[in-house]
Amino acid sequence: MTTLSRLFGNQLFGSVIVEPDVKKCLVYTINDTKTRAEEKGSELSALTIQQQQLQLRQQQQISDVAVAPNMLIEDEVHGVIVIPSYIEEIVNHPQFQRLKKVKQTGLLWMSGNPNGDHTRYDHCIGTLKGAQDQLNALRRNSINKPELPEWCRRSVEIAALLHDVGHGPFSHNWEEACGHSFDHELNGLICVDQIFADVKTPELLSLRDDCNGRGVQLIKALIRGDSEMLSFPMMEFGYIFDIVHNSRCGLDVDKWDYIRRDNKRLNLLNEEQLQFDDVFLKSRISPDGERIEYRYDDYHLIYKLFVARWSLHVGAYQLPKNLAFDHLLTKILRRCQTKLCDLRGDSSGWLDLNDDSVLEMIASDPQAIYLNSPERWIETASCDDQNGEYICVKTEKLGPGVDMKPDECYALYGDKSKKRSITRQMTSTPISGCFKLQ
Numbered sequence: 001m002t003t004l005s006r007l008f009g010n011q012l013f014g015s016v017i018v019e020p021d022v023k024k025c026l027v028y029t030i031n032d033t034k035t036r037a038e039e040k041g042s043e044l045s046a047l048t049i050q051q052q053q054l055q056l057r058q059q060q061q062i063s064d065v066a067v068a069p070n071m072l073i074e075d076e077v078h079g080v081i082v083i084p085s086y087i088e089e090i091v092n093h094p095q096f097q098r099l100k101k102v103k104q105t106g107l108l109w110m111s112g113n114p115n116g117d118h119t120r121y122d123h124c125i126g127t128l129k130g131a132q133d134q135l136n137a138l139r140r141n142s143i144n145k146p147e148l149p150e151w152c153r154r155s156v157e158i159a160a161l162l163h164d165v166g167h168g169p170f171s172h173n174w175e176e177a178c179g180h181s182f183d184h185e186l187n188g189l190i191c192v193d194q195i196f197a198d199v200k201t202p203e204l205l206s207l208r209d210d211c212n213g214r215g216v217q218l219i220k221a222l223i224r225g226d227s228e229m230l231s232f233p234m235m236e237f238g239y240i241f242d243i244v245h246n247s248r249c250g251l252d253v254d255k256w257d258y259i260r261r262d263n264k265r266l267n268l269l270n271e272e273q274l275q276f277d278d279v280f281l282k283s284r285i286s287p288d289g290e291r292i293e294y295r296y297d298d299y300h301l302i303y304k305l306f307v308a309r310w311s312l313h314v315g316a317y318q319l320p321k322n323l324a325f326d327h328l329l330t331k332i333l334r335r336c337q338t339k340l341c342d343l344r345g346d347s348s349g350w351l352d353l354n355d356d357s358v359l360e361m362i363a364s365d366p367q368a369i370y371l372n373s374p375e376r377w378i379e380t381a382s383c384d385d386q387n388g389e390y391i392c393v394k395t396e397k398l399g400p401g402v403d404m405k406p407d408e409c410y411a412l413y414g415d416k417s418k419k420r421s422i423t424r425q426m427t428s429t430p431i432s433g434c435f436k437l438q
Contacts, residue, residue: 070082070083070084070085070088071083071085071087071088071091073125075122075125075126075129076118076122076261076264077126077257077260077261077264078126078129081125081126081128081129082132083125083128084154084157085201086154086201086202086203086204087128087157087158087161089199089200089201089204090158090161090162090195090199090204091125091161093195093198094351095165095191095194095195095345095351096121096124096161096162096165096195097121098350098351098353098354099119099120099121099124099164099165099167100119100121101119101354101355101356101357102119102120102121102167102168102169102170102171102354102355103116103117103118103119103120103170103171103355104116104118104119104120104122104123104171104258104261104262105118105171105262105265105266105316105317106170106171106172106173106322106326107170107173107322107325107326107329107371108316108317108319108322110325110371110372110374111319111321111322111324111325111374112319112321112322112374113265113266113316115265115266115267116262116265116266116316117265118261118262118265120164120167120171122261123164123257123258123261124160124161124162124163124164124165125161126257126258126260126261127160127161127163127164127244127253127254127256127257127258128157128160128161129257130160130253130254130256130257130280131156131157131159131160131243131244131253132157133253133280133281134243134253134256134280134281134283135148135153135156135157135243137280137281137282137283138239138283138284138285138292141282141283141284141285142284142285145236145285145289146236146237146289148237148240149237151206151207151210151214151215152218152237152240154203154207154215155207155215155218155219155222155240156222156240156243156244158207158219159218159219159220159222159223159244159245160243160244160253160254162188162191162192162195162219162223163185163188163222163223163244163245163254164184164188164254165188165191165192165195165345166183166184166185166186166187166188166189166190166191166345167184167187167188168182168184168187168343168353169353169354169355169357169358170326170329170355170358171184172184173326173329174341176326176330177326177329177330177333177334177341178333178341179341181341182341185223185224185245187344187345188223188345189220189223189224190344190345190346191345192216192219192220192223193216193345193346194345194346196208196216207219212231214232217229217230217231218230221241222240222241222243222244222245223244223245224245225241225244225245225246225247225252226247227241235289236288236289236290237289238289238290238291239285239286239289239290239291239292242291242292243292246292248291248409249405249409249410249411250306250403250404250405250409251279251280251292251294251302251305251410253280255305255309256277256280256305259274259305259308259309259312260274262312262316263308263312266312266315266316268311268312268315268316269308269311269312273304273307273308273311274308275301275304276298276301276302276304276305276308278295278297278298278301279294279298279301279302279305282294282295282297282298283295284413286411286413291411292411293411293412293413294410294411294412294413295412295413295414295418296412296413296414296415296416296417296418296419297414297415297418297419299410299412299419299420299422300419300420300421300422302404302410303400303401303404303422303424306400306401306403306404307400307425309400309403310397310399310400310403310425313397314397314429314431318395318397318431319431320379320393320431320432320433320435321374321377321379321433321435323393323395323431323433324377324391324392324393324433324435325371325374327391327393328367328370328371328391328437329371331367332362332365332367332368332371333358333362335365336362336364336365337358337361337362340353340358340361359371359372367388367437370437376437376438377435377436377437377438378435378436378437378438379433379434379435380434380435380436381434382434383434383435389436389437390434390435390436390437391434391435391437392432392433392434392435393431393432393433393434394430394431394432395431395432396428396429396430396431397428397429397431398428399424399425399426399427399428399429400424400425401423401424401425401426402424402426402428404424
């Protein structure tokens with residue numbers, strides 16, 4: 001633990017905990033009201049850490065309200081993120097802590113881009129921040145709408161935090177390695193149950209126990225993006241299903257975070273290519289409360305988001321060498337560790353199943369050495385598929401105009417004349433490569 005005075009002198013207050021295994025992550029314990037934290041979160045992110053702590057200290061000094069402490073996490077994308085006190089128990093749970101050892105972009109950091117070593121833990125914290133920001137924007141932009149019940153708001157925040165808690169080692173690569181018998185979202189529902197079986201915070205107990213566990217049921221449905229999982233109607237609050245996993249049009253805070261976060265590390269896109277925040281910050285609740293509506297003014301920014309996502313796929317996620325690394329990992333796992341794919345969130349070995357532990361378990365395989373030696377992968381013009389020393393990959397990435405759903409899937413509002421036309425790129429991008437292992 002690093003003392004406060006050694007970090008920032010006498011301007012700050014509270015305690016500072018530095019987690020050595022999480023890059024650029026500082027956790028602060030402060031006293032502040034939940035409402036004030038929500039309102040000030042976006043304002044604080046533009047200030048330095050010293051300024052933020054000083055401002056929060058001044059707020060604390062003038063407040064007569066006895067409140068529970070909140071956690072603040074300094075994030076490399078969002079700045080300081082306010083973690084409500086009731087969520088801190090979830091963040092500290094072993095199921096969530098496990099995500100610190102699961103890389104966000106799979107094997108990319110090993111195949112050629114060492115900067116891509118950020119984790120699912122980082123992304124989940126950032127997705128929580130995105131959900132907080134959009135919930136606040138919806139309240140700000142929607143006139144004469146009933147206040148979202150507190151238990152629903154908490155469910156949205158927790159669903160955002162836990163939307164990827166079920167990921168296996170190397171993130172999406174694990175599903176490929178397991179032959180798609182493993183689904184991280186379905187496994188995530190098991191992990192949610194494991195977490196809520198242990199909770200002690202009153203707010204979390206209420207979500208688990210009140211009204212036949214309606215809160216946990218809603219969290220699971222939001223993670224899956226499926227309102228049909230609910231045993232009760234959402235009435236005029238159905239719009240919350242467009243926040244975490246938007247199965248209707250694909251605009252959700254999951255994408256909002258990972259596009260910015262991954263690019264922060266991979267540095268493929270410039271600032272102009274990432275200017276789509278207003279899609280979320282200017283959104284509002286539809287008149288019937290069932291959808292989130294986006295401005296006609298921002299229609300072209302919706303396409304920009306999908307172009308940015310496509311650019312990350314063709315420029316990083318689906319580079320031939322990265323796909324070849326995935327292919328080799330799959331071969332090795334199926335050769336020597338097939339039972340690992342059977343582990344789920346309630347299995348005894350799940351909490352220890354992460355990137356490092358898998359690499360250790362397969363280290364004895366004669367080809368495992370190549371996963372740690374990208375320089376020994378020699379690209380060739382042709383490939384002998386029958387020779388185990390060669391790895392070939394061939395696929396294609398759909399154009400961003402295909403990834404973006406048809407216009408009728410988007411609920412828009414405002415001045416229709418401000419809707420800019422877009423030219424959708426519909427053609428697929430071929431991706432192929434052959435590599436010889438030396």
